[in-house]
Amino acid sequence: MAEPPGDRILVTGALGQIGTDLVGALRDRHGSDSVIASDVREVPRHPLLEDGPFRLLSVLDGDGMDSMVREEEVGEIYHLAAILSATGEKKPELCQRVNVGGTITVLETAKEHGLRVFSPSSIAVFGPDAPRTAPQVTPLNPTTTYGMTKVTGEMMALNYWKQYGVDARGIRYPGLISWKSPPGGGTTDYAVEIFHAALNERHYDCFVGPDTRLPMMYIDDAIRGTIELMEAPTESIGPSRGGYNLSGMSFTAGDLANAISERVDGFTCEFKPDERQQYADSWPDDVDDSTAREDWGWKAEYDLGRMVNEMLDRLNDQS
Numbered sequence: 001m002a003e004p005p006g007d008r009i010l011v012t013g014a015l016g017q018i019g020t021d022l023v024g025a026l027r028d029r030h031g032s033d034s035v036i037a038s039d040v041r042e043v044p045r046h047p048l049l050e051d052g053p054f055r056l057l058s059v060l061d062g063d064g065m066d067s068m069v070r071e072e073e074v075g076e077i078y079h080l081a082a083i084l085s086a087t088g089e090k091k092p093e094l095c096q097r098v099n100v101g102g103t104i105t106v107l108e109t110a111k112e113h114g115l116r117v118f119s120p121s122s123i124a125v126f127g128p129d130a131p132r133t134a135p136q137v138t139p140l141n142p143t144t145t146y147g148m149t150k151v152t153g154e155m156m157a158l159n160y161w162k163q164y165g166v167d168a169r170g171i172r173y174p175g176l177i178s179w180k181s182p183p184g185g186g187t188t189d190y191a192v193e194i195f196h197a198a199l200n201e202r203h204y205d206c207f208v209g210p211d212t213r214l215p216m217m218y219i220d221d222a223i224r225g226t227i228e229l230m231e232a233p234t235e236s237i238g239p240s241r242g243g244y245n246l247s248g249m250s251f252t253a254g255d256l257a258n259a260i261s262e263r264v265d266g267f268t269c270e271f272k273p274d275e276r277q278q279y280a281d282s283w284p285d286d287v288d289d290s291t292a293r294e295d296w297g298w299k300a301e302y303d304l305g306r307m308v309n310e311m312l313d314r315l316n317d318q319s
């Protein structure tokens, strides 16, 4: 493996839901100047543009990424750029191009320059034949294009490690619930939208049915898990490195609406399933994360009650 040009961190797709929190956490840890946020777009007044370096970069631009890694002295890439499930099913060609093509760009750049890589996967890798609590190792037969791109991403991460020694690691994130930024076109977006609607309109039309149960996680757990995985010693990372199952919490859309009603007077929720219901139905209720616990000591801290309190408190503070 080549020696990396430096030890700065490049984050792709940084202006999205996860990047907005992850870049802040990485800057707190390593210093603002050491973490370069990048995205294919700019968002006016986004805090990441003011708190440290930001560069426009498409993950489909291999030459641009190569020069950025050399000129900015990068040693590690957190690769968050992707097209998520709901948008991806409307634009499957774009989803494959960005998710698979972008991951190839990142892994090739990492191979060339000796970089470490974080490349997230998703619970969308599972299909209807996976057990309702999906184990780490189980058939991966997703029904969505998005899920297929995530299976490919996991396999590529493992393959680049085995073939070229690229230290690439990933997590099968559940649906992530956060308050700083809006969700980016995924099937679990209802679990974030419902909080904003509860506080602003006292009503939410939920696009999946009340009995829809999915694996979910509060953003602070997800960010901590990401950093813990990347800081774990290489010898503790096993063959699941391309996509570790991480369990946070598992609840139905009805449970979530009820938990919010207990805190927000007059809140009502109507369930009006749309095409996203079928994507949700193809995914498991929960995941078994014993491999991540055993390999690198993962443990979630937020359950449904704590997450709901935290979301409502933070959003209230913000307004």
Ligand SMILES: NC(=O)c1ccc[n+]([C@@H]2O[C@H](COP(=O)([O-])OP(=O)(O)OC[C@H]3O[C@@H](n4cnc5c(N)ncnc54)[C@H](O)[C@@H]3O)[C@@H](O)[C@H]2O)c1
Pocket (backbone or CB within 6 Å): 012, 013, 014, 015, 016, 017, 018, 019, 038, 039, 040, 041, 057, 058, 059, 060, 079, 080, 081, 082, 083, 084, 098, 102, 120, 121, 122, 123, 172, 173, 174, 175, 176, 177, 182, 183, 184, 185, 186, 188
């Ligand atoms: N948020 C979740 O609940 C969740 C769950 C499972 C997995 N994930 C995975 O985590 C990663 C980050 O997700 P997120 O929720 O932050 O997504 P997001 O949609 O909020 O953000 C993705 C970002 O990627 C950028 N992007 C799109 N095309 C690009 C390109 N060609 N070059 C550079 N940037 C580009 C977008 O502008 C956007 O800012 C993705 O790989 C996603 O599949 C997220």
